[in-house]
Amino acid sequence: MKWKLSKHIWVFLVLVFTNFTFYVNGTTIGGTVNFGSSDHNYVSFSAIYSICNKNPPDALWFSAYGSSSERDQFNVDVDVEAVWGFHAQLVRIDINQGWGQKHVVVNWNARFDTIEDPCTPGGSCQNYGYGQRCNCFSGYEGPTCTNIDDCKPGPCQNSGTCTDLLNDYSCRCVAGFTGKTCSININECVPQPCQNSGTCTDLINDYRCTCEAGYTGKSCHIDIDECAPLPCKNNATCTDLINDYSCTCKPGFTDKNCNTDIDECGPQPCQNNATCTDLINDYKCTCEPGYTGKNCSINIDECAPQPCENNATCIDLINDYKCICQAGYTDKNCSTDIDECGPQPCQNSVTCTDLINDYRCTCEPGYTGKNCSINIDECAPNPRENNATCTDLINDYNCTCKPGFTDKNCSTGKKEFENSCCTIK
Template sequence: MMEIVALILLCLQLGAQASDFLFTNKPIEINTSTFATNSDLPINLINNLLEKCSNKSLEDCDMCSLCQNEAFCRQKSKKPSLITSTPRLMTTLDQTNMSPYNSLAYLRSQIDFTCYCVPGYTGTYCQIDINECLSTPCSNNATCIDLINAYECRCPSGYTGENCEIDINECDSSPCNPEGGQCVDLIDGYYCNCNAGFTGPTCLVNIDECASQPCMNNATCVDQINGFECNCTNTGFDGLLCENNIDDCLNVNCQHDAACIDGINSFKCDCHPGYDGKFCEIDIDECLSSPCVYGKCWQNSDRQSLARKYLLSNGSANFKEFAEQILEISLKINFNYSNSAGYWCQCEPGYTGTYCEMKIDECQSSPCGPNGKCIDLINGYRCVCHPGYTGTTCTQNINECQMYSPCAKNTVCIDLIPDYSKATKSGTFYLDGYYCDCSNLNNELYKKNGNRDVIYAGQNCTLKLNACQSLKSKCQHDSECQSILFNSTEQDIMCLCKPGYTGKYCEYSTVFRMDGTYFVQQQIEALNDSLSVQFEFKAKLSIDLF
């Protein structure tokens, strides 16, 4: 009774009716735990097995063919003819409603066999692939791929390991410049935390702090890690940025009171005129070119030279004590290098000028006066006195009248003081520093003779002039004849004309008439003296004069 109930329950479980089974006289025992569901095995595989096991002529009903996936099978051999009932017989009553799976369940109850699954499979027939991913072995949101007796974790970026449990340390490959920064591992990445002075994705770029040109005054900027250094060498500057001009004059000794002028990496000694050299140490020898023509050249570069110049310019001639005077005065002179340039020439006697190039003309001051000729000498002069004068400077008049008594009797001897070169008067000569005035002698003759036909002239009034005795008749219009001397020895006459007449012989009248309607031209001889003309006439004119 219990078996029937069990069978009915089985039928209800399998969705079949109890009338679907063909019962034999021998009861059938079915182990329901070995029943397969509709999805366990392929239907074609079941049908093939049922086909074989329904053939009673076969020696064995091979249930091991049901083992899947290379499972190992153990089965007690059993011929189909020994099976109490075959599925084929079981389906003769109602073949359409008899499920192959139910028949398979029956066979399992008749045949003792076991499928031993290879790792990774399970189920009665090892038909079920064990899903190892069900235990969620993969970490970190990895994708689990079920495999045969295994699984594979497909890790998201940044993870590794069998179960993706290992965070990949991207810093292991040392992507960051070890000198430039530290690697910080991230999920599926990293970043480089750069040290000061470095930049770039891998801190490989050393920041060039020199790019902004911080160094001044053409200094060389040397880039360093997180900094820079200014190389001020040969720039003349110092300081962090080479911003401070080095005082190059600090240890410089400019000589001869020269001022040191600081430059850029240099200095200059500003020499006073007359000095040269980098340190103004050279006293320029202005005398080297021998500028003094007639004299000795002295430089102005020391006190003693200036003392010498002072003494000479002040007329000191005490040469015996000259050296002592120079020493004494040099101590008192206010010497200054600013006016120590140049030189001065101590001229030889008789010369002057900046370079003693000019001979002193001692005659320029006219030391000989008007009574002599000055001949210039070197450092002196000589006077050549005119006749009638003597002495060093021809200032002493020679009184020829007293010394020689040169004039004739009844004449006056006049000594020429100081100018013996007066113009000659008629009959009088100024020669040899005296002249003889013949007037008294000639006046006596005029009184005696009543005429001037004979007179005396010449240097000493000893020359008798009597040209009028033979030439008197040439004087016209009642003019008076006077004998004269010319060219020292030749005689001639001079006619003393009356008013209204002129000419050498008074032959020309200074009065003329105009008759008719024309001009009358009157010729007169040119005179040395000025001529005044006086017109006196009466006329009645009908036309203008001009």
């Protein structure tokens, strides 16, 4: 049967002993303990050692095994805490209930192991009486000079992360803060990131620029292109300015956006009552009859085509002309020969022949003159003889002979009447 050892180990510090044993690293001691009617017994030993020489026992390893007349042997290990300095170990071994009144023999062994100087690295070891003590360096405290946790008060502000150092601490600041304790907000406006007269507002690990009109972007470095919305109309050219734009209008347009068609008819360019029609960068004049030209300022010369004929003189009028005809011609263009025979100027005529500004009458026999109005005086050549009387007829004459004479001209008759006078009627 396996023996159950109590987990309670009493360690007594003995202040005064007359005989001590010095144990070095790896030393093993042992012995035998007899159990009679009692269910527990003790193993005791004492040691003194110099911990500052760096060869103190670190732990006491205790092992025991027992046997009885009724049971097989058993083994058990017991971990015994070390006590620094002048010390004694007293180990109580308990056996399980039910083994009382039985004879049990327990053999035990103990081994001492050493470690490094307990004050290292935070202090220096000093032998003190039958023991030792640690003189701690700055930043260390406690019996074995453990490092003081300088992050314990939480010195790092603004969510900074604290790292404990030797008698110091280090804060790893979140973005936007600096300083020993991360208490300083980094002023991101200090380098003046805002361009073009923008106003900078410091934020946490950032900044905000309030831009002047016409600029945008994180640092107000972008000139807003006011031409981007295509404000200029009618194919005008847009020039971007600061918070503005300028439109260079195509001819014929005006206003800020070149949206207004210039009224070229405004100055009344059309003359002579012409009608003006506004065009793009132009105008059109609808002229009154008789005028031409861009502005209807030119009187059309209706005489230019030489409408007047027969050497007539042309006088230009408004949308008209006047022909001053040569004598003998008439109508608008003097193209009509005036028929001077029209009024029947010829009297006692066989025919009238029209001439240029004249006429010619072909007279009946016995008539003469321009108009054949003159009866030819056939008596004028004095055809009568012998003092006969001549009477003019149409294309003829009649002689009234004196007694004694006869024939057409009264030329035949008595001689005595030859020299007689004849009166012409």
